[in-house]
Amino acid sequence: MVLAPMAGITNVAFRQLCREFGSATSLYVCEMVTARAIVERDSKTLEMMTFGADEHPRSLQLYSVDPKNVTDAVRIIAAEGMADHLDMNFGCPVPKVTRKGGGAALPYKRRLFAQIVRAAVEAAAPAGIPVTVKFRVGIDEEHHTYLDAGRIAEAEGAVAVALHARTAAQRYSGQADWSRIARLKEAVTTIPVLGNGDIFSAEDAVKMVRETGCDGVVVGRGCLGRPWLFRELHAALTGQPVPAGPSLGEVGAILHRHAILMVDHIGEDKGVRDLRKHMAWYLRGFPIGADLRKAFGLVSTLAELEDLIGKLDHDAPYPAEAEGPRGRQGSPGRVVLPEGWLDDPEDAAVPDGAELMHSGG
Structure with a gap:
């Protein structure tokens, strides 16, 4: 895996x-x-x-x-x-x-x-x-x-x-x-x-x-x-029984663990803010209400996050709605290529200015 x-x-x-x-x-x-x-x-x-x-x-x-x-x-x-x-x-x-x-x-x-x-x-x-x-x-x-x-x-x-x-x-x-x-x-x-x-x-x-x-x-x-x-x-x-999905309380604990690891990595301000993009994925399908969901998406400190986690229904079971595709899907589109790229598949020349400096994709 x-x-x-x-x-x-x-x-x-x-x-x-x-x-x-x-x-x-x-x-x-x-x-x-x-x-x-x-x-x-x-x-x-x-x-x-x-x-x-x-x-x-x-x-x-x-x-x-x-x-x-x-x-x-x-x-x-x-x-x-x-x-x-x-x-x-x-x-x-x-x-x-x-x-x-x-x-x-x-x-x-x-x-x-x-x-x-x-x-x-x-x-x-x-x-x-x-x-x-x-x-x-x-x-x-x-x-x-x-x-x-x-x-x-x-x-x-x-x-x-x-x-x-x-x-x-x-x-x-x-x-x-x-x-x-x-x-x-x-x-x-x-x-x-x-x-x-x-x-x-x-x-x-x-x-x-x-x-x-x-x-x-x-x-x-x-x-x-x-x-x-x-x-x-x-x-x-490995042929073992697949465990059931986590309850909302367990998801809250995992989310908190993620936050602690992010804070250790890049500090509380940047770490908690970076975690915002994960909130909708973690909470997908759970019945938590629009206001609480919005608050998770705007969280800025560990104390705020802990307070919000405490407001969750910790006994709520893992919902079927949480299953299925997640993340970006988008639409198909034309692939942007260097001029003449498809002319000769045996051409081994490195394209002019091809090397990107920025990592991360």
């Missing part, structure tokens, strides 16, 4: 919370960081790369479109012991990334894709750091790249691949096509294949494994406001 990196979400506090519910054998990946930002010692990026004192393995997702920057960044990571595992991002559909040829746009350039994966693997090898690769089905329905991407990553030394079973054009809309995961599993035979997309419950994870034969699952939006999903996933995937 893998917690997918999510911008503004999978900081050290949220990862620790998920780890407390999940399995020690799972991976909890920090927010995406860029190779160039590591090379240039960007302070914001280095702060995002914070790991807990007992966090192991320390899992880092890296973005780049330039093999040289990948080599330099991974050498720094290895030499300074910054991470125990590297995941290469080739799945981000955000326009500011794809317009530079990065994320989900990059696997279309097969030679450049291979060079980047090879650069990461070779630079990480002396330190024994494993490299995994995550990608999407392709750019759009006319430009599928996932089968080539899987075979290339396998050949270049990645220890596992993960497929988000949507195209970049779909973004997070519609349904993930799990049949693509099954096809990738048939094409990639010597390393594990992980499935990603539309896992919102333990039952979804079991169904994905059963239907596709994948070796593991990657969960992103499904655990928003629901870190205990990792407890349910572990039970389901």
